[in-house]
Amino acid sequence: xxxxxxxxxxxxxxxxxxxxxxxxxxxxxxxxxxxxxxxxxxxxxxxxxxxxxxxxxxxxxxxxxxxxxxxxxxxxxxxxxxxxxxxxxxxxxxxxxxxxxxxxxxxxxxxxxxxxxxxxxxxxxxxxxxxxxxxxxxxxxxxxxxxxxxxxxxxxxxxxxxxxxxxxxxxxxxxxxxxxxxxxxxxxxxxxxxxxxxxxxxxxxxxxxxxxxxxxxxxxxxxxxxxxxxxxxxxxxxxxxxxxxxxxxxxxxxxxxxxxxxxxxxxxxxxxxxxxxxxxxxxxxxxxxxxxxxxxxxxxxxxxxxxxxxxxxxx
Numbered sequence: 159x160x161x162x163x164x165x166x167x168x169x170x171x172x173x174x175x176x177x178x179x180x181x182x183x184x185x186x187x188x189x190x191x192x193x194x195x196x197x198x199x200x201x202x203x204x205x206x207x208x209x210x211x212x213x214x215x216x217x218x219x220x221x222x223x224x225x226x227x228x229x230x231x232x233x234x235x236x237x238x239x240x241x242x243x244x245x246x247x248x249x250x251x252x253x254x255x256x257x258x259x260x261x262x263x264x265x266x267x268x269x270x271x272x273x274x275x276x277x278x279x280x281x282x283x284x285x286x287x288x289x290x291x292x293x294x295x296x297x298x299x300x301x302x303x304x305x306x307x308x309x310x311x312x313x314x315x316x317x318x319x320x321x322x323x324x325x326x327x328x329x330x331x332x333x334x335x336x337x338x339x340x341x342x343x344x345x346x347x348x349x350x351x352x353x354x355x356x357x358x359x360x361x362x363x364x365x366x367x368x369x370x371x372x373x374x375x376x377x378x379x380x381x382x383x384x385x386x387x388x389x390x391x392x393x394x395x396x397x398x399x400x401x402x403x404x405x406x407x408x409x410x411x412x413x414x415x416x417x418x419x420x421x422x423x424x425x426x427x428x429x430x431x432x433x434x435x436x437x438x439x440x441x442x443x444x445x446x447x448x449x450x451x452x453x454x455x456x457x458x459x460x461x462x463x464x465x466x467x468x469x470x471x472x473x
Contacts, residue, residue, distance in 0.1 A: 263370050297351075379402050
């Protein structure tokens with residue numbers, strides 16, 4: 159008797175273009191690059207552009223070592239220091255050249271986690287034919303988008319501490335920065351959230367660019383940079399962008415099962431470094447493979463309990 163084989167249509171390989179922006183936070187850049195190498199197959203990126211904005215010689219040496227190991231990576235120097243006009247012009251050129259690619263914009267103080275790219279490319283594949291999905295993002299706790307997505311979980315898990323995760327906007331909310339990192343490092347907030355997360359995706363119009371996968375529709379809305387009406391040194395006019403996305407019927411998809419860490423917004427950095435030093439974050443990021451295994455064990459145990467209950471009901 160012949161064996162029956164089930165043939166699955168081969169999935170299209172998605173190779174994003176990565177843009178990593180760095181300027182002055184050398185210790186953050188080192189950890190950012192280490193996490194990329196620890197938890198990502200670098201060859202899965204079509205191109206990697208490291209935009210070096212008036213960086214120091216030590217900075218250039220760290221970038222040089224990374225480039226020597228990865229032939230798909232290149233460095234673009236831009237001066238003077240500041241997002242406008244140097245970084246804006248460089249981003250405009252790269253985004254225009256890769257209009258038809260999935261582009262990932264990453265800041266130097268964003269630290270990726272195990273399987274992050276697999277989760278994100280899976281989401282991109284799932285929403286490939288959905289014209290309303292202008293951007294995709296992992297859960298980034300230290301961001302406006304992250305606080306919105308985590309809201310229900312935080313209210314349920316920490317009902318007596320609501321004043322710690324509410325209040326001012328995230329970029330200037332030093333209380334929220336410190337509280338989130340203390341929960342992540344000391345109480346396994348990320349693992350607890352992910353272990354209880356059953357839904358795959360959420361939608362929002364609150365876009366954060368610390369770690370964002372951009373599609374062509376979003377690029378049409380933001381280019382050329384800086385956006386009209388952007389305040390000060392910012393490249394983006396967030397209220398206008400949200401309004402434009404709403405008018406166009408566009409939204410951002412947050413991948414609920416993928417969480418990456420953003421260290422700090424500029425306004426809160428000095429305070430956070432004095433309370434949650436980067437060395438503590440480094441130790442935590444190194445321990446993630448063991449934590450990931452532990453989380454899968456929790457999920458497996460929960461599935462086994464659910465199966466046992468179902469068997470009892472059927473009996």
